[in-house]
Amino acid sequence: MDIIIKNGKIVDGTGNPWYFGDIGIKNDKISLIKKNIEKECEHLINAHGKIVCPGFIDAHTHSDLAAITNKAASNYLTQGVTTNVIGNCGWSAAPLNPNTVGDLLSLIAPDINTDLTKLWQSFGDFLDFLEKTRFTINLVxxxxxxxxxxxxMGLDKGKPNNTEMDKMKELVKNGMESGAFGISAGLEYMPGIFTKPKELIELCKMVAIYDGVFSIHIRDEGNLGGEAVDxxxxxxxxxxxxxxxxxLKLDGKNNWGKAEQRLEQLEKARENGIDVTTDVYPYTFCMTNLHALLPDWLFQKGLENVKMAMKDQKNRSKLKKYYKNGTSMLAPSTLEDWDNVILTNATNMRYKxxxxxxxxxxxxxxxxxxxxxxxxxxxxxILVVLKGMNEDDVQTIAKHPLSMVGSDGGVSKEEDRKIxxxxxxxxxxxxxxxxxxxxILRLEDAIRKMTSFPANKFGIKDRGLLKEGFYADINIFDPKMIKDNATLQEPNKFSEGIEYVIINGKIVLNGGKIKRKYPGRVLRK
Ligand SMILES: [Zn+2]
Incomplete structure (x- = not known):
């Protein structure tokens, strides 16, 4: 055997209470789980009194391009995260069209000046490219x-015509056939804001053929959140x-206290046979690009013209009206809301x-x-902080059986503070x-929300449980020592307390220290 973990309290990811046992690992898999494994092995880990559980599967990340550039993924290893679901909120790194890739990058990665279309265009090409790169965690x-x-169709605001619709369906089909686990949409961002349900229904029907998931950043997380969930x-x-x-969140003060209401919508949908679930992160503020706070008509002449357009008097009065009728923190309607839009990342010290x-x-x-x-x-x-949520709502969502955990983060360079x-x-x-x-949660339930629940939801095979024959993605820690250190002022401070992380049978965190090995894999459905 390669690794034996002895004397741990096994929390297997099902939600069942912990039990004592040893775990044997051979190559990339868990080969044996039982009391007292007495065998030769290369690495013996004594987990006496500690929790041994499956590696965490982050249901919601934006690590698509970052996985290539920040391959160490130290920010996730120190949290015990071994797998990232990528391509969320409508943004994936493929498919790309050389004629419109500029529109895409101006929205999501304005700093990139390499021609990505020379590296990949189709979704399958992108996954092949990823596969040739060495990185630490698994990607879904x-x-x-x-x-x-x-x-x-670029940033066209209109409905797709039949040819465009067929092209999009074809791209979904190709993507699913090359291994995508589903499709995501971001209806609060361009071009999602231009998109009507009918378009998404057509595309999701294609996703359903491949038994994929539809993951959605809903159209409004504030006053119209109920309608957006519907x-x-x-x-x-x-x-x-x-x-x-x-x-899932309740954004803006007048929506505080409505978490139960939103969750009831999900429960009712399930009674009607719709398999709906959700994810949540444990913070009361979010972060987004400043342009998400601007109305779409301001972009009509392209991003560069926004600065000019804002000086125009007619636009000014239109803008005033727009914010007056704002329904979420993305269109702040009161001075109090504007006081909760904070420039933690400003380079100008007058604004920081x-x-x-x-x-x-x-x-x-x-x-x-x-x-x-x-x-x-x-x-x-520039990324701005929106302080729009309330702790009670976050906890109501977190403890509900339909919610799992998703960081909405991404693999990060250690020096990156703008996060x-x-x-x-x-x-x-x-x-x-x-x-x-x-x-508010038992340890076993919290771990289930970080492991088998997301694995099951997205259809990730042979991960998310400690089980013989499953991949050896494993965490070892003492819950009492666990601590997050990242704050708004110091967002890049590592968490403490995770002692060992094993990914695909390789020890990548040993006694809290990062080992630069790159066992991560691109998973395909
Ligand atoms: Zn989102």
Whole structure:
């Protein structure tokens, strides 16, 4: 045997209570689980008194391109995460069309100036490219609706015509056949905001043929959140597809306390035979690109013209109306909301860590002028913090049986500070806060939400449980030592307490220290 883990408390990922046992690993698989394995082995790990559980499967990440550039994935190893579902919120790194790839990158990765279309174009090419790259964690790819819509019709606001619809369906078919686990959509972002349910139903029908998942960032996470959840359910029902509602939240103060209501919508849909589940991260604030706070008509003449367009008086009054009628933190409607839009990443020290409201007050200018100045100084892609949620709602969602865990993060370079702390802290924070401190979940249930539940939802084979014949993706830790250290001010501080992480039978975290081995795999459905 290669590795034997002795004397641990096995939490196997099913939600069942822990039991004592030893685990034997041969090559990349768990070969034996029983009491007292007495065999020769290369590595003996004494897990006395510690929890031994499956590696965590992060149901919601954006590691698509980062997996190539930040292959160490240290921010995830220190959380015990061994697998990332990628391609979320409508964004995947493929398929690409050389004629429209500029539109895509201007929205999601404005810093990239290599011609990606020379490296891959189809979804299958992208997965092949990934496969040739060495990285640490396993990747579970989803196909992004935003990406494939841009490949077919750029940033066109209209409905796809029949030819365009056929092309999109063909791209979904190709993607699913090359191994995608499903499709994602982001209806709060371009081009998702232009997309009607009918278009998604057509595409999801194709996904359903391959037994894939439809993962959706819903159209509104604020005042119209109820309608947005209904829309997602409507699409899933008509396409007969398995539905995942991403990062469920109640955004904006007037929606606080409505978590039960949202969850009841999911329960009711399930009673009607729709397989809907959701994921959540344990923070009360989110982070997004500044341009997500601008209405789509401001983009009509392209991103570069936004700065100019904001000076136009007619646009000004339109903008005022737009924000006055805002329904979520993406269109802040009150001064209090604008005070919760915070520029933690501003390069200009006059703006850094200040809210848009603060900037307007300090400079005695109105909100739109403050916003305009920030765009001129920091660009449209700068990430802003939106403090819009309430802890009770987050916990109500977290403890509900239909929710799993998803960080909405991505593999990160250690020096990267322009990120949300969820990239470094989601899993330890969830365990520490919800299991140990607030005791709203049993350890075994929390671990199920991080392992077999996402594996089952996305159809990830032979992972998510500690079981003979399953892949050896394993964590060892003492729950009392688990701690997240990442904060808004220091988002790139590693979590503590995970002692060992094994991926595909290779020890990648040993006594809390990162071993630079790259056993990660691209998983295909
Ligand atoms: Zn999202």
């Amino acid at each position: 790819p989803l196909l992004g609706h935003g990406t494939l819509r841009i490949a077919v 829309e997602a359910i409507y699409i899933a029902q008509n396409a007969n597809v398995s539905l995942q509602i991403s990062h 860590n200040k809210s848009i409201y603060q900037i307007s007050k300090e400079n005695q200018i109105d909100i739109l002028d403050a916003l305009h100045e920030v765009i001129i100084s920091e660009g449209l892609a 949300h702390p969820r990239y470094y802290g989601t899993y330890p924070r969830y365990l520490k806060k919800f299991v140990l401190e607030n005791k």
